[in-house]
Amino acid sequence: MAQISLTFPDGNVRDFAKGVTPAEVAESIAISLAKKAISATVNGTHWDLQWPIEADATIAINTMSDEAPALELIRHDLAHIMARAVQELWPDVKVTIGPVIENGWYYDFDRKEPFTPEDLGAIEAKMKDIINARDPVRTEVWSREKAVAYYKERGEEYKVELVGMIPDDGQPIRMYWHGDWQDLCRGPHLQNTGQVPNNSFKLMSVAGAYWRGDSDRAMLQRIYGVGFKDPKALKAHLTMLEEAAKRDHRKLGREMDLFHMQEEAPGQIFWHPNGWKIYTTLQDYMRRQQEEDGYVEVNTPQVVNRKLWEASGHWDNYQDNMFIVEVDEEHAREKTLNALKPMNCPCHVQVFNQGLKSYRDLPLRMAEFGSCNRYEPSGALHGIMRVRGFTQDDAHIFCTDEQVEEETKKFVTFLAKIYAHLGFDQWKVKLSTRPEKRVGTEESWDKAEADLANGIRAAGYDFEIQEGEGAFYGPKLEFVLTDAIGRDWQCGTLQIDPNLPERLDANYIGQDGAKHRPVMLHRAVLGSFERFIGILIESHAGKLPFWLAPRQVVVTTIVSEADDYANDVVAALKAAGVRAEADTRNEKINYKVREHSLGKVPVILAVGAREIDEKTVSVRRLGEKQTAVMSLDDIVAELKLAACPPDLK
RNA sequence: GCUGCUGUAGCUCAGAGGUAGAGCACUCCCUUGGUAAGGGAGAGGUCGAGAGUUCAAUUCUCUCCAGCAGCACCA
Secondary structure, eight states: OOEEEEEOTTSOEEEEETTBOHHHHHHHHOHHHHHHEEEEEETTEEEOTTSOBOSOEEEEEEETTSHHHHHHHHHHHHHHHHHHHHHHHOTTOEEOOOOEETTEEEEEEEOSSOOOHHHHHHHHHHHHHHHHTTOBEEEEEEOHHHHHHHHHHHTOHHHHHHHHHSOSSSOOEEEEEETTEEEEOOOOOOSBGGGSOTTSEEEEEEEEEEGGGOTTSOEEEEEEEEEOSSHHHHHHHHHHHHHHHHTOHHHHHHHTTOEEOOTTSTTOOEEOHHHHHHHHHHHHHHHHHHHHTTOEEOOOOSEEEHHHHHHHTHHHHHGGGSOEEEEOOTTOSSOEEEEEOSOSHHHHHHHHHSSOEEGGGOSEEEEEEEEEEOOOOGGGOBTTTBOSEEEEEEEEEEEOGGGHHHHHHHHHHHHHHHHHHTTOOOEEEEEEOOOSSOOSOHHHHHHHHHHHHHHHHHHTOOEEEETTOSBTTBOEEEEEEEOTTSOEEEEEEEEEESHHHHHTTOOEEOTTSSEEOOEEEEEEEEEEHHHHHHHHHHHTTTOOOGGGOSSOEEEEESSGGGHHHHHHHHHHHHHTTOOEEEEOOSSOHHHHHHHHHHTTOSEEEEEOHHHHHHTEEEEEETTOOOOEEEEHHHHHHHHHHHTSOGGGO
16 A cells, blocks of 8 residues: 655654545544544644645644644534524525635525524524534535535535636535535534534624625625633623723714714714814824925815816726716806815825926925815715725825835835824735736836835834726825734725826826827825824724823812812913813712823812922823822923924934 | 615613603702712703604614725725
């Protein structure tokens, strides 16, 4: 019989019969290992214990203490167990696909009636029965024809389609049995359903999802679940979800009195004084930064005739997502159609096109806090993060081909400084390269992609590549920052666009005296103020850095005799540039401290008879229990510095 | 936009085929209290909008609007 050599993690090499399974390998090492084994890693691939190994390979036997394979198997088996439970409860339900995702899995079903929360409870109970039955998991390799015939007979048309989509490149079509129930699956799986912990998973929600992610195809019902190795990990996950919910900017926005939204203006924000203070503080900061970095600021119209949008190409491509404004002008034969601007670039080209530009004017960095409106699909709206009216920290850099790399470097450096100022020290760059459908020559794409890559490197950063994700006219950079609880947000962007200058006929006079086409770089650091403020709120759980906090200090009185002194303290703080207010209400100090703590005011000062006598204040910082007594002069000096934006320190 | 769920006082929520309730917030009074809710009184609602069924609809049905979760979308 043919032999193969298997290399173990410790470097040992042993010979086995060709076609040996990892289960047999484990058994040959120790019965105890065979009992604990859940899967193997063969040549770096996650491998079922039942799959034969046909050639020399490296092998490692996995047990439940191997975190990554264990969780993958548990979640994958839970997906199958859930599908089986659903079909046992409702035999007419059709199964589709059920992959492992972060923290759990989902499975999509085709069923006429919606699943209710009570159904989820029933499914969960049935899943526990299946686990407790410890059904053996068995796998077989089937021919394509057999699999198709099997599913056709059962009316599982989604599975028929899935079998048809498996590429015919020799990879086996596998069937897995959990007891009597069977599913098409590439595996691997655990060896019996009882290996799945029966107390460490939870079905979370049910929602619609399109078959194959295509909005033109059937709407299925997706059930989400989370699964872990032990109840403690499940509990920790659920606690984390509660923590994330507490940070929800919609909830904090109300509690901190930052903004509200209402039916009459869906997807648009009514900023309250507190929220607007954050907004303007951030905008003032960005304006200073841009001026320092060589930008000029402009402002362009909100309502623009369709002619410009036709010229820019937006009318054809995005009309459904634009707010159209019909103007019925007096004496006009026809009504004119206009659109609220969904972006600023066409208008910026209009500014550029005024007067003749020389190569000496380039690079021209044109910035606008551009207020845009887009008719986003109703289902896309989310608090202040995804809205129909927003303001970008937008700018377009008009430059020559030769200047692209240097401008890229300059921008990355600029963005890095701003993210650092705003407290985001963890972020990454993604380079999206040429898509299948594109315009321009291969040489121009080669150069554009190289310019971006070199620009990032020159700024001292590394990047990931997103193959084929660029715009049809040029490659782009995406800047993704990580917030305080580890969530990623794409905020900044830099896109090379030779297309729009062409369409809108922008040009400059070169050194040779002839007309040339500039390149346009679209770029933003924050993305939109609305969304970025949402991210700031959630990342900080409402406890914004002092300089951005809308209410920085409240001076509370303990007795009404201290009212005058409190007002003096407020005046001193205001004179030092600190946002301060007095709370002289007829309430107890406990009450005031609680209220302002919930309002996320970073510093609460309390004053009573002692403080008046000593010209001091009692200082309580947000999140701290203990208080400290400080002289008025000291606290004013300290907070004056804290209130100073990071670029002015 | 699609699937499902939701819409009752400023907020969080209860309620029932006979036109409404709690807690907090708000106003006033008492209380001057030393670091996360002192006490009392009062005011506050076209029950998301429209139509239908009914003697009677906030409650049942339909349509619309908005919100939530997910999907799709995000120039």
